[in-house]
Amino acid sequence: MITHLRSLAQFSLEELSILIERAIVLKHEKQQGILHNVLEGKSIALIFEKPSTRTRVSFESAVYGLGGQALFLAGRDTQLSRSEPLKDTARVMSRYVDGMVVRTHGQEVIEELADYATVPVINALTDLHHPCQILSDLMTVLEKKGQLDKLKVAWIGDGNNMANSWLEAAAILGFELVLACPEGYHPNEKILKWAMERNDKILLQHSPEVAAENADVFNADVFSSMGDEGQEEERLKAFAGYQLNQALLEKGQPDAIVMHCLPAHRGEEITEEVLEGPQSVVFDEAENKMHMHKALLEALVGGHTAS
Template sequence: MNQLLSIEELSAKDLERLLDSAEYLKRQRGRDGQTLAGQTWALIFTKSSTRTRVSFEVGIRELGGFPMFLSGNDIQLGRGEPIKDTARVLGRMVHGAIIRTFAQQDVVDFAEFSGIPTINALTDDEHPCQILADLLTIREKLGTWEGKKVAFIGDGFSNMTISWMWAAKRLGFELAVASPVSCQPPADFLAKLDAANVTITTDPAAAAKGADVVNTDVWLSMGQEGQKEKELEFAGFQVNSELLAHAAPGHIVLHCLPAYRGKEISEEVLELHAGTIFQQAENRLHAQKAVLVAIARKS
C-alpha cells in the first residue's frame, strides 16, 4: 500500500489489515517506534478541519515524523497554480502528502504527478480515513461488523455515504441508506457498486429497523451551507429517540462530527451516545497512524 485515495480501491484484506494495525497502535500508544523518523509530511488543506488536522499532526509526530501544515492560502494553489505543478514541486521536497480538499481528481492528480505517498483526508467524493475510524469503533463496541446492519440517515450521496457503500461492498455487512429522493445515489453509481447488501430508501424508520449501528452526518456538506432549500428536504431525517426505537437492542450511534444538534441528531441522542461518538473521533488518530505505517513499510 503506497497511497490511500478511496475506500473503493481497497480490498477486504486491506481494510482488515489496517484495522488490525490500528487496534495494535492504539494499545501501544506511547511505544510506537519511529516509523516516520526523518520524514516530513505536508498537510495540504483547502477545507477547514479540527479532527483531521489534529489527528494527523499528532499521529505523524508520534511516529517520529514532522508535519508541515499548508492551507490553501499558504501556497500558490490559492492563486491558481495547477495541482500538478504544486505536486511536482512538493514531490521533490517532502516524503508524503495528506490532502483535504473539494475535488477527488485533485488528490488523484497530486498522487500521479508528485510520485510520493498521498492520503485522501476528505474530498467531495470520499472520506476514507473517517470510515476506517468508524469501522474500528464498530469492532470495539460490537466485536464485529459481520452479520450486522448499519443504517445511514441523511445525505445518500455524500462523501460519507459513498465510502460507506464501498465498505459494505468489500466487507459484506448490510447497509441501509435513508435520504430524500434528490440526495440518493444515481443509477449509474449503484450499477457500478453492484452490491445487493446495500439498500436505498426514503424511509428512515425502515432503514433503522433492526440496525445495530445508526449513523448520521451533517445534512449540508462543507461548501453547501447556504442551500436552505436542500436542508428543508431533510425534515423527518433526524436521528432521535423515536427513530432509535426501531433499532436493534444494544445498538450504537455514530456521528463523524461536527454535529448540528437539533438538526441531523437530537441533543438527547448525541449526549446519550457521546461516549461512542467521541471514541469514534479519537479513533481517527489510530486509524490514520495505521495508514501511515502501512505506507511507510511499503515505500
Template sequence: MKRNFVDLWEISPEEGWSILQDALSIKRGIDKERYLEGKNIALYFTKPSTRTRVSFEVAIAQLGGNTIFLQENSLQVSRGEDLKDTARTLSRYVDGIVIRTDSHKKLEEFAKYSDIPVINALTDMAHPCQILSDIFTLYEVFGEDVRSIKIAYVGDGNNVCNTWLVGAGLFGLKLFVATPEGYEPSSLYYQAGEDLCKITGGSIYLTTNPVEAVRDAHVVYTDVWVSMNQDRKEEKLQALRPYQVNKELLSYAKPEVKVMHCLPAKKGEEITEEVFESYADFIFTQAENRLHTQKALLKFLFSTST
C-alpha cells in the same frame, strides 16, 4: 510503487482487515514502532478541519515523522500555478502528503502527478479516512461479527455516505441507506460498493424510508445535512427533517443500538441534543479512533510504497 489512499477501493479487503488489526494493536499499545522516523509529511488543506488535521499531526509525530501544514492561499497555486507543477515540486521535498479539498478531481490530478503517497483527508465526493476509522470503531466493539450486524445510515447522500457504500462492500458489511429523493449518494460509489459486495458477501440497500433503514439496526449513523461550502437551502432542510435521528426514530432500532456521528454535529438538525448526549461517549470514542486508524494507515502506505 507508491500507494495512494484517494478512495477506499484503493485497498483490498485483505489489506483493509490488516489495517484494522494494526489499529487495534496500536491503540492497545502493543505496536509502538516509529514507522515514519525521519519522514516529512505535508498537510495541504483548503478547507477547515479539527479532527482530521489534529489526528494526522499527532499520528505523524507519534510515528516519528514531521509535519508541514500548507494552506492554499500561502502557495503559488493560489496565484495560478498548475496543480500538477505543485504536485511534482512537493514530491521533491516531502515523503507524503495529506490533502483536504472541495474538489475530488483536483485531488485525483494531484495524485496522478505526485511521486509520493497521497491521502484523501476529505473531498466533496469521499472521506475514506473517516469511514475506515468508523469501521474500526465497530470492529473494536463487535469483532468480526461486524459483518453480521445491521448498519443504518440516515440523512444526506454526501461524501460520507458515498464512502460508507464502498466500506460496506470492502469489509462485507450489511448497510441500509435512507436518503430523500434528490439527495441520494453517488451512483459511481454505489456501483463500486455493489461490485465489492459480490466479492466479500456484503449487502447494500437504498431506501427513502428512514424507519425501514433503522428498523432492528444495531448501528445508526448520521452526518450534517449541509456540508462545508454548501448553501443552507430551506428546500434541502425540509426534505431531510424526517431523517433526523431522534428518540422516535431510534425506537425502531435494537434496544442496544449504537449511534454514530462523524462530527461536527448540527444539533437540532440531523440529530437531537438529547440523543447526541445519550451516545456522546461512543461518538467521541469514534472521534478518538481517527488517531489510531490513521497511524495504521500510514504504517501500511509507507511499508507498501517503494
C-alpha cells in the same frame, strides 16, 4: 498494499481488514506507552483547502506520534490558490516531503496529485469521498461490536461523501447497509451502482424507519456540509423527518451504537439526547481518527507491513 489513498474502492478485503486491525493494535500500544518511530526523519505535508479541526489535529498528532514532522499548509498559502498546475505541485512537493495528506473540494485534485507524485498522497476528504473518516468509523464498529460482516448499518440523511465511502466499505466487507436519503440527495450514482453489484445487501430508499429497523449501527451527518452554504433553509425542509432521535433509535437493536463524524448540529440531524446518550460512541469514533491515521501513515509512508 496501495501506494496512495484515493478512495476505499482501491482496497481488497484483506488489505482493509489488516489496516483496521493494525489501527486497533496501535491504539492499545499507545495506551501502554509503547512508542513508534517509523516516520523518524520524515516529513508529511498537510495541504488543506478546506478548514478542519479533527482531521488536522488527528493527522498532526499521528505524524508526531510516529516520530515524524507535520507541515501544515492552508490552501490560501500555497500556489494552488494561484492556479499552479497540480502536476507541478505534485512533483515539487515530492522532492520536499515524504507524503502528502490532502483535504480539498474536487476528487480530481487527489487523482492528479497521485498520478504525478512520487510520494504517497492520502485523501483526507473531497466532495466525493471521505475514506479516512470511514476507516476510523469501521475501526470503532469493530471495537464495539466485534465484527463487521454480519451487521446492519443504517445511514440516515444526506447521500454525501460519507455515504459514498460507506457504500464502498460495504461492497468490500459485505455487511448490510441501508441508506435513507431524501429524493434529490442520493449518493453518487456510479458509486452506488458499483457497490450494489458487489453486495446485494445494500439498499437505498427514503424511509428512516426502514433503515433503522433492527440496525446495529446508526450513522448521521449534518444536513448542510461545507460547500452547501446558502442551501440551509432548503435542506432543512428536505431533511425534515430524517433526524436521528430516540424514537428512531429504539427501532434498532437494543445494543445498537450511534455514530456521527462531528461537528454535530444538535437538534437538527441528531438530538442532544441521542448524541449524549449511552449508545453514542461519537467521541471514541473521534479519537480513533488519530489511531487510524497512524496506521495509514505507517503503511503508506513508513513501509510497515502488518499481517
